Amino acid sequence: MxxxxxxxxxxxxxxxxxxxxxxxxxxxxxxxxxxxxxxxxxxxxxxxxxxxxxxxxxxxxxxxxxxxxxxxxxxxxxLGETAPRNPDRNIPRRRFSMPRLLTQPIGRDNVVADIVRLLKENRLVTVLGPGGIGKTTVALAIAHRLPDTIADETCFVDLNSIERDDQLYGAVARALNFPVGEAPTLEQIQVALQGRSLFLVFDPCEHVTDAVALMVEHVLGFSDQVRILVTSRESLRIGAEFVWHLEPLEVPPPSLIDTAANAARYSAVQLFTRTAAEVSGDFAFDDESAPAIVELCRRLDGIPLAIKTAASMVGTLDIGEICRGLDQRLSLLEPDRQAAKPGQRSLVSTLDSSYDLLPYNERAVLRRLAHFAGAFTLDAAVAVVGDDTMDASVVREAVVALANKSFLIVNHQTRPPEYRLFETVRAYAATSFRAG
Ligand SMILES: Nc1ncnc2c1ncn2[C@@H]1O[C@H](COP(=O)(O)OP(=O)(O)OP(=O)(O)O)[C@@H](O)[C@H]1O
Ligand SMILES: [Mg+2]
CATH class of the missing domain: 1.10.10.10 (Winged helix-like DNA-binding domain superfamily/Winged helix DNA-binding domain)
Structure with a gap:
């Protein structure tokens, strides 16, 4: 009416x-x-x-x-209808549980703009990538910049606080500020979402993938006004999902002449220098220090969390020492492990949380893969990793699963495809303390 x-x-x-x-x-x-x-x-x-x-x-x-x-x-x-909103009337969008964007993301403007565009056409986009690559940072930037034409309301559902699938609906209801008690049902969530033009962000999802997949499918089924952004190390594997593989920050190519001016054009280097300058007043980025910084950013695969961790060591270590330390694998992870304060995000805790989700076979294969220095094919992995306790099919399945869970980088340009471990994952998996 x-x-x-x-x-x-x-x-x-x-x-x-x-x-x-x-x-x-x-x-x-x-x-x-x-x-x-x-x-x-x-x-x-x-x-x-x-x-x-x-x-x-x-x-x-x-x-x-x-x-x-x-x-x-x-x-x-x-229950009535209202006339279309006058676009000149600037009604502020309602935001629920939205964390602040603490620092300005480096080098992600195009990614954010592209995903915002994608969300106009696709009601479910998953930002996929390994721990520390910047998924949450990108999701937050999108949530803050999403134009009002896409949704009237935005709700950021932080899933870090839950451990099990059955806690998902409670987390969603809390984020939406909806008073439905400790253990709401999907029907109650449906009632809460009915008729709303809403942008929902679920971050992160890899530990509750099945529950999120079920819920998202259901929500997209009953409402055509809800759009969803998921961040995860693993995709949801449902029909409506558009998967966006988040690339690392840009690192200078090997051909670059590593002057400071050349290197400063790359986002990984910019993150390193910004972080280093924050922790050390003496930090100098010049033609002398540039080659070692470029080398570090390359070795760390452009992963922001790893780059920030390395850069924050410049207060106590010389850049050359940090760089050389990457060869002794514990050096980046162990000081980080010791320095991590309760509640503080660290590279090791990020890797721990991914590793702890792996089944036994995948852990065993990952530890053995850490001995590969560079890229390898599936057959090479079987030859090196397989033995009496692990036959070829187990190794193959585990390698593919590890790639799906963002532990391995896959190069589909080569025939057959080649796999490679992120350097931080290799350092982590190779350390003897990961016995289990
Ligand atoms: N583009 C960027 N510019 C500056 N800092 C960044 C950028 N991307 C990520 N960071 C920083 O790197 C760290 C890791 O980023 P973030 O938490 O977004 O990663 P993530 O992919 O969500 O990791 P996880 O899988 O563990 O949730 C954070 O400290 C974040 O501030
Ligand atoms: Mg995250």
Missing amino acids: LWEGDTLLQVGARALAILSTLTEAPGRLVPKHELLERAWPDGRVDEANLKVQISTLRRALRGFEGLIRAEASLGYRF
Whole structure:
């Protein structure tokens, strides 16, 4: 039903705030607490006041009072249609649970713009890549820059705080600020999402892949107004998914003459120098230090977390020492392990969390693959890794699974395809403390 809005409604500011909240997303169940927050932004107020204002509104809407429907004890829903929003009216987008973007991402402007464009056509995009490559950073930049034309609301669902599949709905409900108790059902989530033009970000998902895949399929099935961005080390493998393989930051090619001016054009080098300058007032980026920095960025495969970890050592170590230390594999990981404070993100904790999710066979194969110095084919992996305890098919399956989980870089340009371990993964897998 269309509400012709040329009748002047004689209601006060509170009722008007409630009506505009309800009509922002017709059909959406708006929880009571959200209406209370909008109508009484300055403080706590008894729920009875909300009932009074709803009655006032219904009286004012004479003949159309059925447009405002109460939903059990949860909240209210506006059942009419509203005229299309005037594009000149700048209504701020509602944001739920959105973390701040702490530092400006380096070298990701094009990626962010491309994924935003993709989201116009595809309702599900997965940003895929290994630990520390910058998935969360890119997802946050997208969530902050997403134009209002794509969604009216944005909700960032941080899945770091959950460990098991059955905790997913609770995390989503909390992020949406939706009061449905500790263990909501999928039906309740559906009610919460109904009729909303919403951009949902799930970050990260590799530890609850199956539950996220199920839920995302369901949500995309019942709503055509929800768009979803997932970050993960592993894809969801569902039909609607567009997978975006996030590339590392740009490292200078081997042919580059490593002057400071040349090297400074590459995003990996920019991240190194920015971080080093933050930790050490004495840090100098010049033609003398540039070759070692370029070498470090290449050896670390352009992975931002690894580059930041190495750069933060310049306060205590000479760049040449950090670079030479990469040959003794523990050197980048062990000081990081010791320095990590509780709650602080470290390269080792990132690698631990990926490794801990692997089944026994994949761990064993990964440790053995760490002995490959460069790229290898599947057949070479079988020849080197296989033995009496692990036959060829087990090794093949494990190598493919490790590639799908972003432990290996796959080069599909070669025939047959070649695999390579990220340098940080190799250092980690090769260390004897990873026995299990
Ligand atoms: N483009 C970038 N510019 C500057 N810093 C970056 C960039 N990308 C990532 N970082 C930094 O590198 C670190 C790792 O990034 P991020 O947390 O986004 O990685 P991730 O891929 O989400 O890792 P994980 O798989 O462990 O969740 C963070 O400290 C982040 O601030
Ligand atoms: Mg992340």
